[in-house]
Amino acid sequence: MKTVLITGASTGIGKATAIYFAEKGWNVVATMRNINSLDLCNYPNIIKLKLYVNDNKSISDAINSSIETFGKVDVIINNAGYAAAGAFECASQEQIKKQFDVNVFGLMNVTRAILPHFRKNNSGTIINLASVAGHAGFPTFTLYNSTKFAVEGFSEALQYELRQFNIKVKIVEPGPIKTDFYDRSMDKIENPEITEYDSFINPAMKKMTEMGMKGLPPKSVAKTIYKAAISNSNKLRYPVAFQAAAMIKLRHIMPGCLFRSVVRIIMK
Numbered sequence: 001m002k003t004v005l006i007t008g009a010s011t012g013i014g015k016a017t018a019i020y021f022a023e024k025g026w027n028v029v030a031t032m033r034n035i036n037s038l039d040l041c042n043y044p045n046i047i048k049l050k051l052y053v054n055d056n057k058s059i060s061d062a063i064n065s066s067i068e069t070f071g072k073v074d075v076i077i078n079n080a081g082y083a084a085a086g087a088f089e090c091a092s093q094e095q096i097k098k099q100f101d102v103n104v105f106g107l108m109n110v111t112r113a114i115l116p117h118f119r120k121n122n123s124g125t126i127i128n129l130a131s132v133a134g135h136a137g138f139p140t141f142t143l144y145n146s147t148k149f150a151v152e153g154f155s156e157a158l159q160y161e162l163r164q165f166n167i168k169v170k171i172v173e174p175g176p177i178k179t180d181f182y183d184r185s186m187d188k189i190e191n192p193e194i195t196e197y198d199s200f201i202n203p204a205m206k207k208m209t210e211m212g213m214k215g216l217p218p219k220s221v222a223k224t225i226y227k228a229a230i231s232n233s234n235k236l237r238y239p240v241a242f243q244a245a246a247m248i249k250l251r252h253i254m255p256g257c258l259f260r261s262v263v264r265i266i267m268k
């Protein structure tokens, strides 16, 4: 039986993925910041462990405990992440740093911690959650976009050096998905002393939230992640369903100024 470790499994995509893999018969290590936040007792093959992506001790404790319980880890899913959204000029230094700490450095911390185990086994799969926002910039998302572009570049470069150890890297790229991402988890960038962006940012934020609320269910991402996890190929990128695939394709084939005009019209 194979074992998957997932970060940020308390809600949304992480939780749906934990349940999906458990239903497929995998051992699942659902890691989260607060292990009391989720009841998964219907699934005997899921264990919950505490993991903060910016606390290296909590990462190594969770990995060691997973190996002790299940013998080995086969797949790691770097899912924990959130968006800071608003006008860049209004963001504090702390907001900028935290966005990168969680979405980029946290993902790198978990990746670095699992690599000795994967190298020893001469196998393993790392699945990183990026986004359509890792291909195209969107209004209000300067910070979030930068982190997801970073995840794309990191993952693409990493797969070269891990191929010799039979370790696969996969990037899963969702479009809008209906989760806590657009409300509870969102870090709203606001500065009451700078109001000049309000007429642009407020409608764009509203539009972004509306698109999220009309988004696909998190199970659609879980299915794509599962497909990536069981693949024997070296395919790197897995857009989630037609919507994300079409957006990414358009971003790369349309002239940039035309694509940006379309985004401006949609976000008005």
Ligand SMILES: NC(=O)c1ccc[n+]([C@@H]2O[C@H](COP(=O)([O-])OP(=O)(O)OC[C@H]3O[C@@H](n4cnc5c(N)ncnc54)[C@H](OP(=O)(O)O)[C@@H]3O)[C@@H](O)[C@H]2O)c1
Residues within 6 Å of the ligand: 007, 008, 009, 010, 011, 012, 013, 014, 032, 033, 034, 037, 051, 052, 053, 054, 078, 079, 080, 081, 082, 083, 102, 106, 129, 130, 131, 132, 173, 174, 175, 176, 177, 178, 179, 180, 181, 182, 185, 212, 215, 218
């Ligand atoms: N929803 C979308 O439209 C969408 C689109 C593209 C990509 N994504 C990506 O998908 C991933 C999951 O997002 P989601 O939509 O499922 O949102 P979500 O429901 O808000 O879930 C985010 C998860 O990340 C966890 N998390 C946040 N900061 C953390 C930290 N420092 N350490 C450990 N865990 C942390 C949260 O934990 P708590 O419960 O403790 O807060 C939560 O479990 C993210 O990487 C996001 O960027 C989402």
